[in-house]
Amino acid sequence: MNNIQLIFPEIFISLSIMFLLILGVFKKDSSKIIHNISLLVLLITAVITFNETLSINPTTLFNESIIIDYLSSFMKIITLLAAFVVLLISSNYLRTFKIFKIEYPILILSSVLGMMIMISSNDLIVFYMGLELQSLALYVLATFNRDQLKSSEAGLKYFVLSALSSGLLLYGCSLIYGFTGSTNFNVISTQFNTNEYAITFGIVFILVGLAFKISAVPFHMWAPDVYEGSPTSVTLFFTMVPKIAALTVFIRFLYVPFLNLIDQWQMILVFLSIASMLFGAIAAIGQKNLKRLIAYSSISHIGYALAGLATGSNEGIQSSVIYMTIYIIMNLGFFSCLLMMKRNNIYYEQIDDLSGLSKNHPLLSISLLIILFSLAGIPPLAGFFAKFYIFKSVIEQSMYFLAIVGLLSTVVAAFYYLRIIKIMYFDEEKDSYDKDHNLWLKLSLTVSTIIILMYFIFPSELIDVVSKINII
């Protein structure tokens, strides 16, 4: 137990959650202060993670069930910062719906804690524990606007389907445990017999469960409904943060114990990736609701991230991580715009509500324009580089089919992004939206837009950071 300080971030978050719960119970009208403290907690945790664990060699704790390495620290920092921004920009939205309650930040903190455990897990049981902790918090978050039918429906749907996938996942875990005699990733890698088909079954079940969590096709059915029904700020959280954690587990689960079985799981990943990219792109075309649209768009983006993972190389992992990082920045920008579409205390979320936005809100619409072109992957914006790195690593492994399908689906996807731009710029204007936005909202939009726009000037920086991730 010499290295106990390495899990200080997790301990700190747990203690803060307990403290905040008590504070919430004993102090009346404490939602604002709890909100602010939670922000602080997330920031402090990120700083601790950055300082204490980012530069150390891979270290395992608790009988090798938790691993702290560069990948885990990097992903944790991203998770914490993303959650921080979500919390920062959602306060106005919550106030409008009168759901600015103490539970909201606490639930976010608990799900972040669950994700941090997932990210660090080196053991099936620890991983499952983290997964359930984050999922339970997320179910509640989805129903957070409980007076609205859609929100309750979203939460219930999410709960039922997610429980099903957790069951599958658990079954996979038990198969693997049964045929290797251990739940530890490192032990599993030395124990299994490559000719044993049961192991493959176990992998498949676990992959299904994980694919569900990141809403990869064909396990995506819940995503559009849940994204649409949940409060927008929670949707923002859903589209980014749980995916970081699940993707990290993907990486660790596939690359640590089962790298030798790459022939078995590579096909599955390629299929998931192609299906997600294509389906996400095609299904988004008919959408009218922006949140549903972004749900399909996130499905297709996850497809690209999986394409990087399917390569079975370090470059592939790194490109996936870069992709997720850039995707999160784009998503933050997009949702900041969505949260600005407010008029007389009503939030608008249909695509048609953007009609003629460029006349009344030139700055907002130019930011959204940049973000959308970036999501479509048009150079010189950041989204292009994200795709470029992915396809670079995919082509390196001579997976030309995957690369070509992926690139063709960007063309399909470009269509619906263009449609939003068309509505913003080419159509007749409607009434203008409120202009007195929260400062943080403006700031997050501005910063994300500038990063996306200016990324091409300093593309090496992110690569430098990510290139230290070394799993294989």
Add this chain to the structure above:
Amino acid sequence: MNFPILSSLILLPSIGALFLFFTKSKSENKITAKYVALFTSLVNFFLSIYLWFLFDQTTSAFQFVEERIWIKGLINYKVGVDGISILFIILTTFITPLCIISVNNSVTKRLNEFLIAILVMETFMIGVFCSLDLVVFYLFFEAGLIPMFLIIGIWGGARRVYSAFKFFLFTLLGSVLMLVAIISIYWITGTTDVVQLYELGIDTKYQNLLWLAFFSSFAVKTPMWPVHTWLPDAHVEAPTAGSVLLAAILLKMAGYGFIRFSLGLFPSASEVFTPLIYTLSVIAIIFTSLIALMQEDMKKLIAYSSVAHMGFVTLGIFTIQQQGIEGSIIQMISHGLVSAALFLCVGVVYDRMHSRLIATYGGIVTVIPKYAILFMVFTLAALGLPGTSGFVGEFLILMAAFKDNFLVAVLASLGVIIGAAYMLWLYKRVIFGKLINSELKKMIDLNKSEAFTLTCLAIPTLYFGFYPEPLINTIEVSIRDLIDTYNFSVASKQ
């Protein structure tokens, strides 16, 4: 390191655009905005003329090369010019200010944003012609879609949305395959630096597929038959300045790409696919000329004639002969000037009558004589009358084609005749005849800025028609070197 002249050329318009972005677009500021944009683009023009002045015509090596680490260990930002690219840069910087001057009449709303789009577009276009790295090239090549999409979509005509989408998606679809090819080249050779790739060469067994991937992108952009269908739509719906940029410069990116990349990087594949290019070019020349003959819309007619002219260009490039490629480049420059002028001419009458239909007009020679004269010059240049720049290009191309393949050349010459037919018939129907439509009597002749822009375009058209020497001198050495390398690598493979 000397003064980074090429990077300045690339960056200057963007800086101007940034400046415009921060000036408020109030109505009284419209003039200021225009002067800012005009000033920026003129500075760029003089800078590019200075570049031509400094340019050493006796060497085929890349000059004014700048290289910086961009993505560490992967891609360097590298720009430079040789005889092939420098003329296109000058064409770009020459056409852009004219576009800005002509903006007055065709763009009535959101002038500020329009000027920003044009300046950003200029950045990307110059970037395409300068870049000496495949990824940098791709970046500029694709980025140009954004401003052009907006130009067509926001300031375009009635069916602008359809046209803007068609333009964007067609071009993007062609280009993504090029991206696959570029990344593959990186993994095959370990670099995307064009100069190094020229030296290293690419293994013959990969060349065919790579060539096809590049071809898919350039063919859409050129545009070659049968993927030319976006062009008439885009041209018809785009505002005048947009059509001018599209016809004068955007189409040339592909022609330039064919010379620089298809011939330069994949010689043996080019040899294999020359029959394909010949066939498509001849079909483009004859087929689209015939279509042009039947058009009732002036802009559409000129758009189809662009496809036919670009057919000559691709034909010339793949003759792989000194005259052929020289002719292609001159044809591209000439087409840049002439088609820009023709679109401006259509814009002039459109601004007055709000109709692009040929049937609306007739007999306007008595009403607006100055216009009739200038329109005449460009009509003749478009059909390739000796003494205009159009003749030089077509003549050289056909000469090279006759050496290489008699049948193709004969068929292409047929296109010249049809070309003369549709241009003259257009001129006859619009300018001559009886003045039936009484509305036309109210038309006012060219105002100062229109006369100025058209004259600006007429002068080089005629000058290079009589004396193409400056152009040929600039490109000659680079092309000779390109052909030598090409022949050498094709011969060594056999």
